Amino acid sequence: MSDNSIPKLRSSLFYGLLSFGGLIVLCGLYAVHMMEEHGHIITGMNNQIVWGIPHVFAIFLVIAASGVLNVSSIGSVFNKPAYKARAPLAGLLSIAMLAGGLTVLMLDLGRPDRIIIAATYYNITSVFAWNILLYSGMFAAVAVYLWTMMEKRMNVWSKPAGFLVFVWRFVLTTGTGVIFSFLVARQAYGTALLPPMFIVISFAWGMAVFHVVQSAIYAWNQKSLDEYVQKRMRNLMGVFVIAALYFVAAYHLTNLYFARQADFEHFILVDGGAYPLIFWAGYICLGNLLPLLLIYHPALGKGKCVLAASLLIIAGGFSLLYVFIIGGQAFPLSIFPGFEVSSTFGDGAIGQYQPSMPELLLGMGGVGISFMITAIGIRVLDFVPHEIPKSN
């Protein structure tokens, strides 16, 4: 097989990639050290924008970690052979992104040294506390699932394990959406639409990440992806992108209908400076319309187009989360509806936020961790999809 014919190249490539990933992780750790030393004063976050770029990275990774498992679910739960061959890789990516995302979340805490408290003191009414259980359970469920797929004697259990993962990831993404749904007083959040929206969004982003990784693995191993498989996966990604767009549209339309939300929508969609720009140009055009064109245009839709579409969907994902998380906080809380307010604490004023280098590095460090886990996983275990190309 071609897998074994070029071990040297693969070896040098592997160590190159590992060094690259390691460097990014080191930069992230340096940023954490700086944040520990000086406090969050060196980030762009403040008392109005309390969650910033690290949360954009972390939530993207956690959502994509759940969504990428779609590939395994379609294989194991819905018995599609093309997806079944890819289920182990999807499981690995899920664990990798979950680890990256959670590391970012953890290291952004004001007191990351107290993480043991988060594990030992549970407030059962807190959705954050539920998520600690959901995330650790997810690691365990996916690990068991991978084991049942990769250990021949355990293969009979792979379907029930796949089903467990299928259910768990729905609950997990619901939990992530609920973090925002439960914020009663914020105009941008506090709606039950968010958990299903996050679930559908996760399908699209997870699929995009899977496409990128799969393309890279195939290219580096000089393998080519079967056209039929490519077409199936590409079309599915397109459907997910459309479904995600539908949910985002429903979210904004619902808000537009409520008079009390009109100012917020006007801010986020029209006159909020960078936020409407990132939403329309970043999320809608680059993250949705262009990828859909690349996927569905009859003259396009081939390997490189799908890869470009996937990268754009990922960029669109970051854009959406930036607008949702940071733009959502930048709009002032409506503490006194019907009054114009001002104070020394930013009441009634748009929150200012300038992302700083340390927090960007922290976020990138999380991506670096996911990248390294994926690279090492693929190197030491058999995660590359097994199929003989029918064409080419």
Add this chain to the structure above:
Amino acid sequence: MNESDIQRRQFLKTSVGAAAVAIAPGMLLFDMAHGKADSEAVSGKVRWGMLINTANCADGCNDCVTACNRENGLSGGLSSTDSQWIRKIELKDMRTGRELALPMMCQHCEHPPCVDVCPTGASFKRADGIVLVDKHLCIGCRYCMMACPYKARSFVHGPLHDQNPDVPRGKGTVESCTMCVHRVDQGKQPACAEACPNKSILFGDLNDPESEIAKKVRSEASVQVRADLQLNTGVRYQGL
């Protein structure tokens, strides 16, 4: 008595002595650290609250804010990363043009969203209604700041110096108005209430029918901010 017996006795004596010296200060401190007697502990029979009369809250006066900063060892800085436990808000009714000002701080809700969302239980409500942050349990996730409808909480963004021993704070943790719990427990008023030159901030026990605050909320109109959220705040306003 042979040599080894003497050595053993000597060793035991020294060990006991050393252990006593090691343990004694701890025992003394432990004894000192005990709070009030059980009979004096905070109880749900009391609900501390404030009634703020905005009609008396003078435009441009900042005495409550200054007193709070001094009492709690806050820097008084006004940047977006500085802690502000109490702030003056200027309001203008968009329909009528009526203008007023009022002090805004933690509203000490009966059903505080910050307590609901806190993953570790660091945000908590005392039996007497005062909402606090346990600085030893707070991991600095800031979820409570996202959840608070009143923007009452601040995050300590940098190192702290010259803390007031009665009001421990911590870099990387969240904090907010404690209703000057350390003063209240000594039978005093919160610093802001004491400092207000016009006596606009009335502090007291909402549950005691004979208290001035209870009589006043019974006889005069007052509102809770964002009453629609049904959080039953301990801080109420008149003239809003």
